[in-house]
Amino acid sequence: MKFKKRLYVKNMRKLGDCMISIDKDLIKNIVSNGKRLDNREFNQYRDIIIETNIIPQAEGSARVKLGDTEVIAGVKLDIGEPFPDTGDEGMLMVGAEFVPLASEEFEPGPPNESSIELARVVDRAIRESKCIDLKKLCIKENEKVWCIFVDIDVLDHDGNLIDAATLAATAALLNTKMLKLEKDGENYKVNYEQKTDEPLPMTKKPVNTTFVKIGDAILADPSVQEEDAMDARLTVGTFEEDGETKFCSMQKGGNDGFTLEEIEKILDLAEEKGKELRKLLNF
Amino acid sequence: MEENKEIKRKLVIPGDFLGTGRPGHGTFLEEGKVYAKVIGLADEKNGTHFVIPLSGVYDPKRGDGVIGRIEDIVFSKWIVDINSPYIATLPLNEAVEEFIDFTKTDLTKYFDYGDLIFAEITSVTKTKMVQLSMKSSRCRKLRGGRIVKVTPAKVPRIIGKNGSMVEMIKELTGTQIVVGQNGVVWIKGEKEYLATEAIMLIEQKSHISGLTDQIKQMLEKSVKNKETVKKSIGDDYE
Amino acid sequence: MSRIDGRKFDELREIEAKVGILKNANGSAYFRLGDSIAIAGVFGPRTVHPKHMEKAECAILRTEYRMSPFSTVTRTRPGPGRREREISLVTREALSSVLFLEEFPKTAIDVHIEVLQASASTRCVGINAASLALADAGIPMRDLIASCSAGIVNREIVLDIAGKEDTEGEVDLPIAYYPRQKKVTLLQMDGIATKTEIKEIIKLAIKGALKIYEVQKEALRKKYEEVR
Numbered sequence: 001m002k003f004k005k006r007l008y009v010k011n012m013r014k015l016g017d018c019m020i021s022i023d024k025d026l027i028k029n030i031v032s033n034g035k036r037l038d039n040r041e042f043n044q045y046r047d048i049i050i051e052t053n054i055i056p057q058a059e060g061s062a063r064v065k066l067g068d069t070e071v072i073a074g075v076k077l078d079i080g081e082p083f084p085d086t087g088d089e090g091m092l093m094v095g096a097e098f099v100p101l102a103s104e105e106f107e108p109g110p111p112n113e114s115s116i117e118l119a120r121v122v123d124r125a126i127r128e129s130k131c132i133d134l135k136k137l138c139i140k141e142n143e144k145v146w147c148i149f150v151d152i153d154v155l156d157h158d159g160n161l162i163d164a165a166t167l168a169a170t171a172a173l174l175n176t177k178m179l180k181l182e183k184d185g186e187n188y189k190v191n192y193e194q195k196t197d198e199p200l201p202m203t204k205k206p207v208n209t210t211f212v213k214i215g216d217a218i219l220a221d222p223s224v225q226e227e228d229a230m231d232a233r234l235t236v237g238t239f240e241e242d243g244e245t246k247f248c249s250m251q252k253g254g255n256d257g258f259t260l261e262e263i264e265k266i267l268d269l270a271e272e273k274g275k276e277l278r279k280l281l282n283f
Numbered sequence: 284m285e286e287n288k289e290i291k292r293k294l295v296i297p298g299d300f301l302g303t304g305r306p307g308h309g310t311f312l313e314e315g316k317v318y319a320k321v322i323g324l325a326d327e328k329n330g331t332h333f334v335i336p337l338s339g340v341y342d343p344k345r346g347d348g349v350i351g352r353i354e355d356i357v358f359s360k361w362i363v364d365i366n367s368p369y370i371a372t373l374p375l376n377e378a379v380e381e382f383i384d385f386t387k388t389d390l391t392k393y394f395d396y397g398d399l400i401f402a403e404i405t406s407v408t409k410t411k412m413v414q415l416s417m418k419s420s421r422c423r424k425l426r427g428g429r430i431v432k433v434t435p436a437k438v439p440r441i442i443g444k445n446g447s448m449v450e451m452i453k454e455l456t457g458t459q460i461v462v463g464q465n466g467v468v469w470i471k472g473e474k475e476y477l478a479t480e481a482i483m484l485i486e487q488k489s490h491i492s493g494l495t496d497q498i499k500q501m502l503e504k505s506v507k508n509k510e511t512v513k514k515s516i517g518d519d520y521e
Numbered sequence: 522m523s524r525i526d527g528r529k530f531d532e533l534r535e536i537e538a539k540v541g542i543l544k545n546a547n548g549s550a551y552f553r554l555g556d557s558i559a560i561a562g563v564f565g566p567r568t569v570h571p572k573h574m575e576k577a578e579c580a581i582l583r584t585e586y587r588m589s590p591f592s593t594v595t596r597t598r599p600g601p602g603r604r605e606r607e608i609s610l611v612t613r614e615a616l617s618s619v620l621f622l623e624e625f626p627k628t629a630i631d632v633h634i635e636v637l638q639a640s641a642s643t644r645c646v647g648i649n650a651a652s653l654a655l656a657d658a659g660i661p662m663r664d665l666i667a668s669c670s671a672g673i674v675n676r677e678i679v680l681d682i683a684g685k686e687d688t689e690g691e692v693d694l695p696i697a698y699y700p701r702q703k704k705v706t707l708l709q710m711d712g713i714a715t716k717t718e719i720k721e722i723i724k725l726a727i728k729g730a731l732k733i734y735e736v737q738k739e740a741l742r743k744k745y746e747e748v749r
Contacts, residue, residue: 250710257704298664339659
């Protein structure tokens with residue numbers, strides 16, 4: 001009985017594997033002929049919709065739809081102790097969840113490496129760009145600071161979660177309003193029910209732009225099938241300051257690698273696409 | 284003779300350029316050039332480059348004689364552990380001469396869980412399913428004795444040219460030794476520990492020349508020492 | 522501007538590499554870059570547990586990067602945190618492309634990296650050790666992978682970020698390099714830089730990786746050659 005069952009499961013998986021490799025070869029073929037499955041240009045992003053303040057109870061929130069990929073970012077504030085080596089700065093934490101309803105491949109349970117990578121790559125763009133003036137969020141040095149929790153829920157996975165999640169996180173932060181801080185004798189208290197009109201001290205708009213390599217081609221904003229077929233992936237985080245694009249983070253993913261020429265090409269594309277995405281963040 | 288060949292063969296590491304001939308075992312072809320795939324000794328024969336690996340797990344090949352341990356018995360075959368990432372099976376009709384009705388017979392009568400066998404690989408499929416046979420005359424159950432595991436790449440050294448190395452060890456230690464291509468060596472006899480030591484020494488120093496003599500010297504010295512010790516103890520008890 | 526440890530801008534820390542240092546692992550190596558030290562052990566190819574993870578057409582590569590509790594200045598809690606899990610992922614992706622995984626279907630190749638002492642660029646030291654351990658285990662490979670970091674410290678582009686240069690510097694950019702095909706298989710950056718600076722940093726890191734590559738090859742040969 002046990003023997004038979006194993007055989008059955010094996011065959012099912014084989015069929016699934018078979019179907020994935022059909023798609024991979026199809027994508028590779030199409031791309032080598034200069035086209036994409038959804039007829040986009042190689043450096044063209046899918047349609048993007050950004051909605052803010054969709055979770056009124058959160059201090060800030062945003063929903064981003066990038067093609068059929070959908071993510072929601074929510075910002076919650078609290079007060080607490082600062083990180084040990086940055087006693088005069090507010091604390092920022094970014095988390096991400098691959099909610100099982102988003103894809104057949106997401107299983108319930110502890111975070112897998114991809115969701116950890118997603119959270120850390122989004123965090124990197126926001127943190128390294130220094131877009132939030134964390135020093136302004138210090139209440140009492142080494143004792144009490146504002147803590148910013150950005151959490152991303154991936155609701156529908158159709159590829160390029162990184163760019164969608166970063167857009168959602170940045171949009172949510174740009175629309176975050178501070179909570180009221182009250183003092184009770186020596187103790188500081190937060191009034192969780194009362195938002196002020198004061199925005200989070202944000203000075204820049206960081207975005208991530210992700211590109212994949214399939215054969216010799218570089219494609220922007222990969223769909224989920226393109227991610228399955230890719231050789232490698234490079235995500236570049238940028239922001240603008242005084243009209244100049246600055247780069248604040250990079251993350252290569254996938255099993256293959258990039259030549260120096262390919263990296264230089266992607267940096268140019270990242271600058272161009274970063275500008276386009278940032279235009280959508282004018283609230 | 285073999286020692287001279289050893290000096291001629293060059294030590295290579297993965298990615299080392301070998302030439303522009305054909306890619307043989309342990310090498311790969313990239314843009315018309317042949318490179319080493321594994322760490323080992325490189326050589327060339329009739330325009331084909333090949334590398335004899337100095338390390339690595341056993342990759343089962345048809346025709347190899349291997350030593351395995353019976354792990355499981357399922358329907359009409361035995362599942363055998365052959366010290367490889369791949370499990371081997373020994374079907375009933377390859378193990379036993381007479382016709383047996385497996386639904387009525389207890390297969391452990393022939394080979395039981397834990398038994399050691401020397402068998403021959405008759406086929407390896409593309410997905411690395413290995414099939415064994417006991418039909419060849421050199422195949423048998425190995426009773427008693429002990430097992431030593433070595434790097435499969437070192438097996439040729441342990442056997443030696445025309446069996447010279449293993450025969451010498453057998454003679455000087457008075458043991459029976461069976462060497463499996465899969466890196467499993469079976470030893471049985473009075474001085475099993477000594478034979479084991481010799482084999483472990485070959486494993487460590489397989490790539491140097493003059494090894495046969497070194498092992499011979501080590502064994503002769505040991506045997507002499509042990510005999511001297513034995514004699515003096517014996518004297519006390521006379 | 523001189524660096525904290527007095528090195529020139531394009532100077533690597535002292536390198537030490539040893540192959541085959543563990544008895545149990547199929548392959549192993551020790552790699553040191555200045556004060557950063559890592560040991561890597563490789564098991565496999567071996568049968569996959571749990572079985573449902575095996576792939577019919579090739580071996581799976583599993584990589585685990587761990588930091589010893591005593592490796593950092595203040596004790597690190599044992600167990601993989603999010604940072605360690607991310608590094609395990611990018612390390613695996615750095616090593617995959619050179620391995621002939623298709624030669625061992627339905628098996629696993631397990632790489633375990635243990636950082637014994639951390640002084641920045643630990644993922645680089647880990648990858649360098651892992652690369653050697655894979656070769657030592659007899660896993661067929663197209664080339665070795667060499668890893669190195671570069672960045673900006675005190676407004677200067679420098680090679681091999683060490684110790685305090687990590688926390689006090691402006692940019693940290695680790696790479697892993699596949700020399701024969703000239704491909705970058707690991708690339709991460711944090712810190713602010715212009716496009717031109719990034720290109721210079723990567724070029725410098727590649728130079729460093731190529732130097733490390735020579736040391737790796739030497740260490741591998743050394744283990745298998747007997748001094749006559």
